[in-house]
Amino acid sequence: xxxxxxxxxxxxxxxxxxxxxxxxxxxxxxxxxxxxxxxxxxxxxxxxxxxxxxxxxxxxxxxxxxxxxxxxxxxxxxxxxxxxxxxxxxxxxxxxxxxxxxxxxxxxxxxxxxxxxxxxxxxxxxxxxxxxxxxxxxxxxxxxxxxxxxxxxxxxxxxxxxxxxxxxxxxxxxxxxxxxxxxxxxxxxxxxxxxxxxxxxxxxxxxxxxxxxxxxxxxxxxxxxxxxxxxxxxxxxxxxxxxxxxxxxxxxx
Amino acid sequence: xxxxxxxxxxxxxxxxxxxxxxxxxxxxxxxxxxxxxxxxxxxxxxxxxxxxxxxxxxxxxxxxxxxxxxxxxxxxxxxxxxxxxxxxxxxxxxxxxxxxxxxxxxxxxxxxxxxxxxxxxxxxxxxxxxxxxxxxxxxxxxxxxxxxxxxxxxxxxxxxxxxxxxxxxxxxxxxxxxxxxxxxxxxxxxxxxxxxxxxxxxxxxxxxxxxxxxxxxxxxxxxxxxxxxxxxxxxxxxxxxxxxxxxxxxxxxxxxxxxxxxxxxxxxxxxxxxxxxxxxxxxxxxxxxxxxxxxxxxxxxxxxxxxxxxxxxxxxxxxxxxxxxxxxxxxxxxxxxxxxxxxxxxxxxxxxxxxxxxxxxxxxxxxxxxxxxxxxxxxxxxxxxxxxxxxxxxxxxxxxxxxxxxxxxxxxxxxxxxxxxxxxxxxxxxxxxxxxxxxxxxxxxxxxxxxxxxxxxxxxxxxxxxxxxxx
Numbered sequence: 039x040x041x042x043x044x045x046x047x048x049x050x051x052x053x054x055x056x057x058x059x060x061x062x063x064x065x066x067x068x069x070x071x072x073x074x075x076x077x078x079x080x081x082x083x084x085x086x087x088x089x090x091x092x093x094x095x096x097x098x099x100x101x102x103x104x105x106x107x108x109x110x111x112x113x114x115x116x117x118x119x120x121x122x123x124x125x126x127x128x129x130x131x132x133x134x135x136x137x138x139x140x141x142x143x144x145x146x147x148x149x150x151x152x153x154x155x156x157x158x159x160x161x162x163x164x165x166x167x168x169x170x171x172x173x174x175x176x177x178x179x180x181x182x183x184x185x186x187x188x189x190x191x192x193x194x195x196x197x198x199x200x201x202x203x204x205x206x207x208x209x210x211x212x213x214x215x216x217x218x219x220x221x222x223x224x225x226x227x228x229x230x231x232x233x234x235x236x237x238x239x240x241x242x243x244x245x246x247x248x249x250x251x252x253x254x255x256x257x258x259x260x261x262x263x264x265x266x267x268x269x270x271x272x273x274x275x276x277x278x279x280x281x282x283x284x285x286x287x288x289x290x291x
Numbered sequence: 292x293x294x295x296x297x298x299x300x301x302x303x304x305x306x307x308x309x310x311x312x313x314x315x316x317x318x319x320x321x322x323x324x325x326x327x328x329x330x331x332x333x334x335x336x337x338x339x340x341x342x343x344x345x346x347x348x349x350x351x352x353x354x355x356x357x358x359x360x361x362x363x364x365x366x367x368x369x370x371x372x373x374x375x376x377x378x379x380x381x382x383x384x385x386x387x388x389x390x391x392x393x394x395x396x397x398x399x400x401x402x403x404x405x406x407x408x409x410x411x412x413x414x415x416x417x418x419x420x421x422x423x424x425x426x427x428x429x430x431x432x433x434x435x436x437x438x439x440x441x442x443x444x445x446x447x448x449x450x451x452x453x454x455x456x457x458x459x460x461x462x463x464x465x466x467x468x469x470x471x472x473x474x475x476x477x478x479x480x481x482x483x484x485x486x487x488x489x490x491x492x493x494x495x496x497x498x499x500x501x502x503x504x505x506x507x508x509x510x511x512x513x514x515x516x517x518x519x520x521x522x523x524x525x526x527x528x529x530x531x532x533x534x535x536x537x538x539x540x541x542x543x544x545x546x547x548x549x550x551x552x553x554x555x556x557x558x559x560x561x562x563x564x565x566x567x568x569x570x571x572x573x574x575x576x577x578x579x580x581x582x583x584x585x586x587x588x589x590x591x592x593x594x595x596x597x598x599x600x601x602x603x604x605x606x607x608x609x610x611x612x613x614x615x616x617x618x619x620x621x622x623x624x625x626x627x628x629x630x631x632x633x634x635x636x637x638x639x640x641x642x643x644x645x646x647x648x649x650x651x652x653x654x655x656x657x658x659x660x661x662x663x664x665x666x667x668x669x670x671x672x673x674x675x676x677x678x679x680x681x682x683x684x685x686x687x688x689x690x691x692x693x694x695x696x697x698x699x700x701x702x703x704x705x706x707x708x709x710x711x712x713x714x715x716x717x718x719x720x721x722x723x724x725x726x727x728x729x730x731x732x733x734x735x736x737x738x739x740x741x742x743x744x745x746x747x748x749x750x751x752x753x754x755x756x757x758x759x760x761x762x
Binding site: 140156 | 524
C-alpha cells in the first residue's frame with residue numbers, strides 16, 4: 039500500500055515536472071520569454087529611423103528614443119530638418135507632443151488616439167496602450183513553421199474576455215531557439231486580419247539578439263507599409279524618472 | 292370673313308364689357324409673368340452668388356481631390372499650363388487656392404478650422420474678401436466713447452449697448468442696428484463711425500499673416516496683432532505647424548463658415564503644409580456662363596491638363612445647392628399653380644358674366660334666323676380678340692417692368708434686409724430677363740381663355756330660344 043502511494047506520488051510529480059523541460063514549453067511560457075526579450079530590460083536608449091511607404095510616395099525620418107520600463111518614453115525627432123526638434127512624451131496612459139515651430143506643448147486628446155503617429159501606420163494608441171501579450175491573452179501552440187530560415191512556434195493567442203485589448207486574436211510566430219517575434223498577425227474582434235508585423239534582420243545589439251527591422255503591413259490598404267529600423271540600441275543605462283518630464287521635452291538633444 | 296367683321300363690331304358695341312374681360316386676361320398674363328420672373332430671377336441670383344463668390348463655374352483639381360479632400364491629393368501648379376488655360380477665349384482669370392483643415396489654438400482654446408490659402412490679388416476675381424473685412428465694431432472701447440458723447444440721444448446709446456461686440460462690414464447695417472433713420476444719419480453717423488471704426492490690415496503673398504472669421508476670432512479671444520497657432524497634417528504625412536499674426540478680421544455671411552475660416556497667403560499656406568507650389572484647386576473666372584459655352588470651355592481645357600488633373604463643373608461641385616434649388620423650384624411651381632387657379636377663375640368669372648348679360652341678345656339672334664353654329668363662331672372670334680388683346684397688353688406691361696427690373700432689382704431695407712443677410716443672402720429680389728418662360732406663361736393663359744370659352748359655347752348650343760327671349 040505504501041509503495042503504491044509512493045508510485046502515485048512519483049508519477050504525479052513527474053507529470054507536473056514534464057511541461058517544464060526545455061523541449062516542450064507551454065505556449066504561455068514561450069510568449070513570456072519572447073516578450074521579456076523585448077520589454078524585459080529596465081531602460082533603453084535607441085536611435086531609429088522610420089520609413090512610411092505609400093503607393094505614390096515614401097518618407098523617412100529619424101528619431102532618438104528613451105524608455106524606462108513600460109510606463110515612460112521620450113522620443114525626439116532628429117531628421118529631416120523640417121520636423122527636427124519635435125518631441126513626444128509618454129507617461130503611463132498619457133501622451134504629449136512638443137512642437138518647437140509653434141512653441142506649443144499639446145496633450146494628445148482621445149480623439150487623436152487612433153491616428154497614425156507621425157503619419158505612419160503605428161497609431162498613437164499602439165504606442166501608448168501596449169497591452170500585455172502575456173497576461174491579456176490565452177495562448178495555444180498551433181504548430182511549427184519556418185520563417186526566414188528559422189523554425190518557429192506558431193502560437194494562437196485569444197484575448198481574455200475581461201482584457202481591455204483591441205485585438206480579437208493574434209497569431210505569432212516565435213523563433214524556437216532565440217525566442218524572437220518573427221511574425222505576428224493581428225485580427226480584430228470579427229476575425230478579420232488588420233495588420234501583419236514582420237521581424238527581420240536579426241542582429242546582436244548591446245549583447246542581445248533582436249530583429250533590427252520591423253515591418254508593419256496594414257491588411258486593408260494596398261501598398262501601405264511602415265518600416266522601423268533600429269540603428270543603435272543600448273540597454274540598462276540608468277535613466278532618472280525625472281528625465282521623462284515636460285520640461286525635458288523642450289531641452290532634450 | 293363676315294364672322295370676323297361681326298365679332299369685331301360686337302366687341303366695340305359694348306366697349307366697357309370688352310375692356311373688363313380683356314383686363315382680366317391682361318392681369319392674368321401680367322401676374323404670371325412677373326411672378327415667374329421674380330422666382331426664376333431669385334434662384335438664378337442665389338445660384339450665381341453661391342457659385343461666383345466661391346467655387347466658380349469651372350475648376351481644375353487633382354483627380355482624386357474631390358473624393359478625398361486631403362493635402363496629398365494636390366497638384367503642382369504649372370505656369371505653362373496656366374498660360375494655356377488663360378489663352379482660352381472664355382477664361383478671364385485663374386484663381387489658385389490651397390484649402391485644408393487644421394487645429395487653431397490660442398491660449399487654452401482650440402478649434403478645428405478651415406484654412407484657405409489664397410492669392411489676394413487673383414482671388415478678387417471670385418470672392419472679394421476685402422469687402423468682407425470688418426469696418427465697424429461696437430467694442431467696449433467704442434461703447435465707452437459713445438456713452439461719453441453728450442450729443443448722442445439715449446436711445447442710440449441703449450441700442451449700442453444692446454449690440455455690444457457686434458461687427459459690421461458696412462455702415463448701413465450699423466445704422467440699422469442703432470435704429471437711426473436715413474434722415475438722422477447725417478447728424479449721428481459720422482461720430483459713431485469714428486468711434487467704432489475698425490482698422491484691418493491686408494495679407495500679402497510672402498508675408499506671414501492671416502485673416503480670420505469674426506465668430507472664430509471671438510471664440511478664440513483673438514484680435515488684430517495677436518498670434519494664431521495652426522497645427523495639422525501636411526503633405527506626405529509631415530507635421531504642419533505655424534504661428535501667424537492676425538492682420539484682419541472678416542465677417543462672412545454664412546455663420547457656419549464665419550465660425551471656422553482662416554485665410555492665409557497662398558505661398559505661406561503651401562509652406563505650412565509642406566507642399567510648395569501645390570494647389571488643391573485652380574478656379575476659373577469665365578466670361579460666359581451659359582451651359583453650352585461652359586461645356587465647350589471644359590472640352591477645350593481638358594486636353595492641356597497633365598494626367599493627374601481634371602476639370603470640374605459647377606453642377607458637380609454644388610450638388611447640394613442644385614438639389615436644394617430644384618426642391619425650392621417645385622414649391623415655387625405649386626405657388627404659381629395656385630396663382631393660375633386664382634386668375635383662371637377671374638377670367639372664367641368675367642366670361643360667365645358676359646354670357647349671362649348677352650343671353651337675351653343670343654336668343655333674339657337665333658329667333659330671327661341666325662344659325663347657332665354661326666353664332667358660336669362669332670363668339671369664338673370675340674373671345675380670340677379679347678384674349679389676344681389681354682395677352683399682348685399684359686406682356687407689354689410686364690416686359691416694360693421686367694426690363695427695368697433686370698437693371699434695378701428690388702432692394703430690401705430695414706428688418707427685411709437683416710433677415711436676408713442672416714440667411715447669408717443679399718437683400719435683393721432680382722428679375723429674370725425675357726426668356727423661354729414667357730412663351731410658357733402665354734400658352735398657359737391662352738389655355739385658360741380657351742377653357743373658359745367652353746361655357747358660352749355650351750350655352751349657345753343648349754339654348755332654348757323661348758327661355759332666352761324672356762331672360
